[in-house]
Amino acid sequence: MKYHIWTVGCQMNVADTRKLAAGLDRAGCIATDAPEDADLVVLNTCSVREHAEDRAIGQLGRLKKLRGRGREFRIAVMGCMVGPRDEDLRRRFPYVDVFARPQDFAPVMELAGIDDSGGEFWPTTFGEPNAPTAYVPVIHGCDKFCTYCIVPYRRGREKSRTIDEISREVEHYCARGVREVTLLGQTVEAYGRGLEPGGLEAGRWRADDRGRPPDLADLMRAIHDVPGLERIRFLTSYPKDMTARIVDTVAELPKVCDSFNIPVQAGDDAVLTRMRRGYTLAEYLEKFEMVKARIADAAMVTDIIVGFCGETDAEFRHTYELLERLRFDKVHVAAYSPRPGTIAHRTLADDVPPEVKQERLQAIEQLEARISFEINQRLLDSEQDVLVEHRREGRWSGRNRAGKLVHFEGDAETGAMVRVRIGRATAWSLQGTALPAPVPA
Numbered sequence: 001m002k003y004h005i006w007t008v009g010c011q012m013n014v015a016d017t018r019k020l021a022a023g024l025d026r027a028g029c030i031a032t033d034a035p036e037d038a039d040l041v042v043l044n045t046c047s048v049r050e051h052a053e054d055r056a057i058g059q060l061g062r063l064k065k066l067r068g069r070g071r072e073f074r075i076a077v078m079g080c081m082v083g084p085r086d087e088d089l090r091r092r093f094p095y096v097d098v099f100a101r102p103q104d105f106a107p108v109m110e111l112a113g114i115d116d117s118g119g120e121f122w123p124t125t126f127g128e129p130n131a132p133t134a135y136v137p138v139i140h141g142c143d144k145f146c147t148y149c150i151v152p153y154r155r156g157r158e159k160s161r162t163i164d165e166i167s168r169e170v171e172h173y174c175a176r177g178v179r180e181v182t183l184l185g186q187t188v189e190a191y192g193r194g195l196e197p198g199g200l201e202a203g204r205w206r207a208d209d210r211g212r213p214p215d216l217a218d219l220m221r222a223i224h225d226v227p228g229l230e231r232i233r234f235l236t237s238y239p240k241d242m243t244a245r246i247v248d249t250v251a252e253l254p255k256v257c258d259s260f261n262i263p264v265q266a267g268d269d270a271v272l273t274r275m276r277r278g279y280t281l282a283e284y285l286e287k288f289e290m291v292k293a294r295i296a297d298a299a300m301v302t303d304i305i306v307g308f309c310g311e312t313d314a315e316f317r318h319t320y321e322l323l324e325r326l327r328f329d330k331v332h333v334a335a336y337s338p339r340p341g342t343i344a345h346r347t348l349a350d351d352v353p354p355e356v357k358q359e360r361l362q363a364i365e366q367l368e369a370r371i372s373f374e375i376n377q378r379l380l381d382s383e384q385d386v387l388v389e390h391r392r393e394g395r396w397s398g399r400n401r402a403g404k405l406v407h408f409e410g411d412a413e414t415g416a417m418v419r420v421r422i423g424r425a426t427a428w429s430l431q432g433t434a435l436p437a438p439v440p441a
């Protein structure tokens, strides 16, 4: 059987797609890039923004036409568009064979005629051939219920995987050439809550009734010495869950990259309250300073929503000023779009006109382009260790420790760690030339 998986959305969705593909591959199915050649087409969807949902609906329209032309194939929709109740989706898209909630692979495997009871399946390829990076979900779901966000309704409550299970997965990847893992969670520092108390011994978590549950710091220590592993990243931080213990561990462990993605979402307390983010701006700044005090040159990334319900010019200006002050390495910015089923959709008016949202979006993008450009200029003539991810259009590409994209020329191969001298820097990437001596593993 040939299958095609279409994916949109966050890294968690990418990880889910790779896992599903691993299960299908293990059963002898063959991946194809062309949906028109596939016997099974899976859409792995995202609901965080309206635009992402619209793209999935567009894909469904194309698949319906293919069916109309007499092509016989099965269609599965999984991911965040599928909630606990799918009657509405069934009514709107009666030609879809199966709807599966995020990480619920069994209905899709069943649709492919595969008995899924054979235990764990983990990816053996990671996107590009020989790609040296892998995503590892460590905590699923979210308990925070920010008013604009659909994730807790679609991915459920926070649930951590055990350290042993995650360690085995990381060992499996590294035995196949992976050198960098990204530990994923919607709120990754919440990792461990609800797990068995105990303590770390020789990299394994031993449950007992005297200890405390593990946290992200324990998890990082547990996987740190997996043979072959060179870099550990983690995403996404929720400000209130960040602890000094975790930041100290990031500072201490050489393989953990000093790069933090801490969404602030808005730089104004009234907006943060309407979003129910659970912190004030002062509390956010405290966490930001806690990181910077321990790791002065940590790379900082944040997320911003502009045009949230009731956002005034003054409130938006506070966000703009915050970004000017904190000078993030990178800002992911999006204009607010109401998501049916969320608290904001039920209780707050989406009253910022679309053209104002666009103006604010562009203002943040321009500000960020300038700041990123200035930050990256400081890296001119520096030497950066780059983990090579692929070669396209005659040049190699990978990321430095801070997670910045680096394109370079010279001798390299996918999966190698190469030292690159930076000769050019833009807001979005660094460019340079490989230095002859490889970095010792």
Ligand code: SF4
Binding pocket: 142, 143, 144, 145, 146, 149, 150, 151, 152, 186, 187, 238
């Ligand atoms: S922390 Fe808030 S924004 Fe992030 S996934 Fe949870 S509810 Fe959504």
